[in-house]
Amino acid sequence: MIDAERLKKNWSLVASHGDQVPLYFYSTLFLTHPETRDLFPMNMAAQRDKLVNALGAVVSNVDTIDAVVPTLQALGRDHRKFGALRGHYPAVGEALVATLEHFSGPHWTPAIAADWTAAYGLVSATMADAADAAAHYTPAWWDAEIVAHERRDLETAVITLDPGNRIDYLPGQSLSLCTSLRPRVWRQYSPANAPRADGTIELHVRAVDGGQVSTALVSLVRPGDHLRVGPAFGTGLTLRPGRGPVTMIAGGTGVAPMKALVEQLAAAPRPTSLYWGARSPAGLYCLDQLRALASAHDWLEFVPCVDEDLFGSESRLGSPVELAVAHGRCSGADVYLCGPPGMVETGRKHLAGSGIRAEAIHFEPTGE
Template identity: 85%
Template sequence: MIDADRLKKNWSLVAAHGDQVPLYFYSTLFLTHPETRDLFPMNMAAQRDKLVNALGAVVSNVDTIDAVVPTLQALGRDHRKFGALRGHYPAVGEALVATLEHFSGPHWTPAIAADWVAAYELVAATMADAADAAAHYTPPWWDAEVIGHERRDLETAVITLAPGTRLDYLPGQSVSLCTSLRPRVWRQYSPANAPRPDGTIELHVRSIDGGEVSTALVSLLRVGDTLRVGPATGSGLTLRPGSGPVALIAGGTGVAPLKALVEQLAAAPRPTSLYWGTRSPAGMYCVDQLNALAARYEWLEFVPCVDEDMWGSGVRIGSPAELAVSHGRCIGADIYLCGPFGMVESSRKILVGAGVRSEAIYFEPSGA
């Protein structure tokens, strides 16, 4: 039987070594199994700590593994886009155990080693089984043509894709993108529309400092280019069943998946308020689209708001969460949050402080 407490203590000990842990892990993996190098981007700076930290966190919590089986299965299906096969999992496991042993020093024992191996094999089998099953009914990725690329401002572009075959997703989910401009680097984006009859997908992309993919998508991508699109993932922002009011609170390009929820709600309307916050009116790159939706649907209220309005444009000043609370749109509503990590966290605190039940607040956990 696996001793989960012992694994957690051991992982805490190892993780205290910080950046040395992923450096050792990847060095070991690529030296002992050089065939795995092609699974990773050429520039490892953004990737370096992700895999090993995720493995350590998930595997050391093997006592709660049943609760995350659906997530592991989704990860297994999603990882096919990297070219990850069942045969790669043992190589990763060997490198992980070697890394744990190295940083555990005198605390490493045969019992701890056996626990890690058993726990990793359980996680790996769950992911690999899901990947193998998915291979029978869905491709690992879709090639999609860029049929629209509109720069809304210096940092933001609205991109329209036409996948070669229909991509199934739920409003609020994310898809991952890879461009030949940045080979083997994948980033998550949420469609800004509910599924359409023609299968086209609208994406809102804002370039960020140091963002390889976002910068390429905004500044270098052209109509006619091809992107690789991975399977849809995530459930934090998918619409829950019900008939009560809905409050949508967004920051920046976080409005994209909430716009998709509005389109979904059009099939079964509920009283809905959409509060969208940006730093200034200049950042409201899709305000005309959202105003048009509010004009079309009598059940939809749209409230744009900004941190500052130096030019007196008349937009409400304040955070979207604060305004939604002050307008009485949150108590008794299902609330969906999307935006930068800091905005989501501060909004949650505002809502809970105003008496909103935490169970009624939905968002996609950071890093999901």
């Protein structure tokens, strides 16, 4: 029997050592099992944060493991793209326990060691079983050709991919991408369209400071180049069943999954409002497309929003979250929120402070 409280207290102690924890873990893993090094990118800076996030998620849910089984299964299927096999999981477990023991110091006990070993055993078995099952019916990745690449501004590109075969995903889910220009570095992007008959996928990419993959996708790739595409992941933004109103609140390229959801809703319309924000009108890079969607569907209201407007555009001044609440569009609606992490976190707090029920607010948690 795993003592969840004991694990949580131990993890709090270990996590207080900050960046030293992932550094020690990966050093231990690569020294004791050098064959695992090829599973990870050359630059490990971004990968280190993912370890801490993953451990925190496992520990906080270890006493209700059934609730996270679907997430763990999805992670197992997704990690096939790294080349992760069942045989790699014990090596990771050994390095994990060694790291926890090191940073626990005198607080480490045989009982805690047994708890961690059992918890990791549950997690790794769930992930490995799902990966093995997936290998029978779907590839670990697809090679997709870039058939269109349109720069909308210096930082943003709209890219159309043709994977050759239709990739199964739901509007609101994400696909992970890897380019040969940045080997073994994967980033998640949510398609801006519902699945199409021809299988093509539209992606909206904004280059971020220090973003290896986003910078390459915006500035370096061209039509005819190929990207590696992993399986669909995440359910935070997928459409919930019902007939009630829907309110979508997006910032920047967070409008991409909202556009896909609008296409899905066209098959069974519900009163829908889409509030999309940017710092200035220039940041509303697909304004004409979204206005055309709103014109084509009488059940869709589209409200572009900007923080500053020096040129007298038709956009509303203010944040999309604040405007949606002020206009009464969030009360009684399913609210979908997507954008930069800071915007999502601020938006959730504002919605909650405005009396919107937590279960009505849908978003995709950051971190893989």
